[in-house]
Amino acid sequence: MTQPAPITGQTETSLTQFLAAHGLPAFRAKQILDWIWDKRVESFERMTNLPATLKNLLGANFSWPAMETVQIQGKPGKTRKFLSRLDDGQCVESVIIPAATGGDGGQSERLTLCVSSQVGCAFGCKFCASGLLGFSRNLNAGEIVGQILAAERITRERIDNLVFMGMGEPLANFDNLVTALDIITAPWGLNIGGRHITVSTSGYAPNIVRLASYPRQIRLAISLHGATDDVRNQIMPVNKKWPLRELVPALAAWASARKQMITMEYILIQGVNDSLEAAGHLASLAQRLNAKVNLIPYNTVEGLDWQRPPLSHCERFRDRLKQAGIPVTLRYEKGHDIDAACGQLRLKKLKEDGQDILV
Structure with missing residues (x-):
């Protein structure tokens, strides 16, 4: 039925x-x-x-889709992750990130929500907790938007900035993503401006080109994490389907169509992609695409052996990009203490419930 x-x-x-x-x-x-x-x-x-x-x-x-909040991790006024149970009993997680507060538990100047688009993920990035969970299903548009409503109930504040960087690959759930974006940006809906919405992809090249024609001024981030095929093949299986020779032209098409800078998300993993030589490759690619770079020290995940580099090394990597004239930020602690990496809270919940985990 x-x-x-x-x-x-x-x-x-x-x-x-x-x-x-x-x-x-x-x-x-x-x-x-x-x-x-x-x-x-x-x-x-x-x-x-x-x-x-x-x-x-x-x-x-x-x-009326069920979005029962079953767990909240973190304190008011700080980065918080929450787990929602859906109609079929599956759970999906979202992260609330305040830009600034007026004191402990006070009002935020801006509230960002990290939104999930799928239950689990089929793309299997080797450093990601969502990859340990496997893929269950796509979220429908109501469930995507429901995360925003749930976050506003939790915070009693308006969510005014969105990043589709939670569980799942948004561009693998394209139709539901676009419907949700229509609701989110509409004056009759949540009325969040397109410039306050970022969609992140691990490298789904054909749908990057499709999304470039979407009429709202949303932003694009690429979860790059490696500026050569050798590195991306090691940690991101999606690169074997759409290697850099296909991904880079898709990103260039986006940049040309939208006239805006792409953000390259780059998780720094010790001994994998954090060498100064890797920084040079990343700088060259960012220059080619006129992109900015967001460096993220790796959030450790139980069950995975990857490690974050020392902060001093992360800063040297950042400085190498700065020297090349690349706009770059180094993200310091925002949720490392609440297991904010995608999938970790759901992973723990499944273990508590005695369910099998894919490893």
Whole structure:
């Protein structure tokens, strides 16, 4: 039996089409969306200006997706990770990152949410906890957006910055990603500006080109982690399908179409990709694409042998990029103490529940 579609995954267009198919006027779509996104109700019965027949119709065709928060790690005002249980019992994790606070537990100047797009991940990056979990399924648009609603319930603040850098490969869930982006950016939806949204990919080259035509001014980050095929092949299986000779032209096409800088995310792993020679390769690639670089010392993951380099070495790597004129930031501790690397909280939960883990 087919499960009803989540109402939080519907756009104005899809709702209008549904209403038209049942002989109902288009203005009802705006009323429904206002109840969901402005008034934040969570049942059709509370939509008091809708006739009972329409409420019953909506109830028969749409669901309110469960996003039960089962665990929160971290303190208010600091980076926090939370685990949500979905309708089918699967769990997905998200990370709340405050830019600044007015004191312990005070209001944030900006709240960023790291959003997941899949339950687990099929891409199997060798340094990532999500890769240990394997792939279960794609998230639907309602579940993607539901993470934002859950984060706002937890913080009692507006989420105003999004990064699709959580569990999963966003561009492998392209249609649901785009529908979620439509809802997130729409004035009738969450109304978050496209420039405050970054989609990160491990290197899904064809869909980088597809996403370049998306009309909102979203940003792109590439989880590069190696500037040569030798390094990427060692740690990122996706590179064997779309090596740099295919990935780099896709990134260049994005940069040309969007007229904005790409961010290269580069996790520094001791003895793997942190040599000064590797920094030189990275600088050359960043220059070629007019990209900026975000360096991230590796977050250790239980069950994996990778290690983070000493901070002094990370700084030498950063300085090598600076000397080449590359805009570069080195991310210091933001969640290392709460297992903020993708998949770690879900991995621990599965172990606590006695479920098998893929290793």
